[in-house]
Amino acid sequence: MVDFLFYLFSLTTLLAAGTVILTRNPINAAMLLILTFVGTGALFVLLGAYFLAAVQLAVYAGAVIVLFLFIVMLLDVETARSGKPNYPGLVAGIGVGALLVAGALVLYKRGDYFTLATLRESVPVGASTRSFGVELFTTxxxxxxxxxxxxxxxxxxxxxxxxxxxxxxxxxxxxxx
Amino acid sequence: MNWSHFFALTATHQWGSIFPEICLVVLALSLLIIDVLGGRRIDRRLVARVAITGQLLLVLVAFTALIGTDDRLDRETFSGMLVHSQFGQIMRFFFLVSSVLVTYLGGIFLKKNPLPGTEFHAIWLLVTAALMLLAQSNHFVMLFVALETVTVGFYVLVSYNRNLSNGLAAGLKYLILGGVSTAILLMGIALLYGIAESSGLENSARNALKFDELGKFLEFNSDNSIARTGVLLVVAGIAFKIGAVPFQIWIPDVYQGAPTPVTAALAVSSKAGGFAVLVALVSGPFRPMADLLVPVLSAIAMATILFGNIAALTMRNVKRLMGLSGVSHAGYLLIGVVAMFAIPEARNAIVFYLVTYLLATFSVFGVMAHVSEGGRDDIQPIDVYRNLSRENPFLGGVLALGLASLAGIPPLAGFVGKFLLFYAAFKAQLYGLLGVAVIGVVLSIYYYFGWIKEATFRDWKLSRLEDEPSPRPKVWPELGLAGKIILGGLALLILLLGLYPGPLSSLSQY
The missing domain is CATH 1.20.5 (Single alpha-helices involved in coiled-coils or other helix-helix interfaces)
Structure with a gap:
């Protein structure tokens, strides 16, 4: 069940993120960006980081996207015309993406830093809302x-x-x- | 969770130890309340007077605390967020004094420009409180929040004169570049945190954001490439705040567009804040990274000294000139930071230099705030100062003393500051850096004395042609009693510290 949900939300996130780049309507792009954030938030829930998921939804899907929409509406951005693509941006994006994938692969191959055992060992502060709140108001x-x-x-x-x-x-x- | 557990966790929260900071925040809030309650009926200057009086009281309290509290030093409070050291106490006092002077300059500026004043004073008090906490921070979370409070305050203050397009442009530039530098700093902190707490490595830290625990980790893993990248990124983020090459690109435009008191605050408080952080890091957690940081900081210091001095040579706008000369002073101070790796006592030289820099910079900016015209605060060409010394000897004298002290001319405080720094560098055997610094000092004499010449000797030998109309006599500003006391006091201190540096250098010895 968890596996199925993981694939479902990963696919949603990836598809939505891809469409954000490809669509020419800025409003649609902002809406799809919300879907991307919701998908990422769902992945956080699957990992047990409920607080992080809530923050992801409240801050990114809520506040940041509203800000984007405000700017789009205030500036009255029209639908981008199909001109020649932004080649430097394309190259930079592919380069950064390739680096990220390479980094993830290296970590996956090594597997000694971030095995599930070492991750469970040190429960991060933000993992549960309760420990997060206690830390905030004490330490x-x-x-x-x-x-x-x-x-x-x-x-x-x-x-x-x-x-x-x-x-x-x-x-x-x-x-x- | 029961209360005893809560009290156990917060046992080290000694709010009395940050009494001055709390007072500053309360003072800022009461200024806002006075403004709300008083409305339009109250005198515009009342807020400035309340702000200055409150801060002067705090300076007195802090000075008595500075003299006699050896038993309360070297302890951590707020679960390790703050550490109270002699260095932190001195920097706190430094920021308070600087805050009083900026408030005074702000009063002059607001008299000439039709802008609401309460927000200026309130924001500046809050920024000072954050700077004082920054100087004592012992934990990266504390450091980051304090640094961001300072930076966000400066975003507002730089663009405070919103009727001026140059002021808004300066604010926007500072906002964008400041955001980039914050991102760099945060990336460095994240890398250090991630690598120091990863249990796959030996001697991994349990609480890696605390300075001493990170230092212990770096001692054993000083050749780890992720840790080295993190250290470099953190240093780069701080280099932006102090205006060191290659992160100095914002300085001339932002210094020019910002209101004159804010420019003074950027030049003194913001720079000193960056150095307080750098000194705390270099004497603490980053000490094991000497093999990486000594060459990097030396290269930055050399480039900074040369860039600042050479770029300042051609400047005709005095605010840009002060900005670029401030870049070169950051370079001299970086020499002290490099020397700290070899001899930790170089910290005293850095403190002394910062104090002399404060005195000289504020006397120059004090004259600038009086001489500048209302309205176009961003245009202050050097020609405005023509014949200042002959027609108003007091302002001219203060200006000349301040500039000569910045240049490092012997009987003045700036000379002793430079001497102590260079002596520390000599003892640390940094001969290459010393050579560059001496070249920088020689270059700086050209533009500092160009300004003094403009104020003093401009019409010395130029006999005017017969038909040329004589320039209209400039009306120099009238100084009030407070202005005379403050500017005269600064000039007197520059002379006294130059002739008898004993009291201050003994204060910073530990």
């Missing part, structure tokens, strides 16, 4: 608090740079001229 308390400061800075910055005030940009600028 990593200070970085979590500081991350709050980071978000405050980001919020202040967005408000300051994005806000259009009459007294600063509009009126005084026209007075000066």
């Amino acid at each position: 990593y308390m200070l970085p979590v608090q500081l991350a709050g400061v980071l978000l405050l800075i980001a919020m202040l910055g967005v408000i300051h740079i994005g806000k259009r005030t009459r007294d600063s940009s509009g009126e005084e600028a026209s007075h000066r001229q």
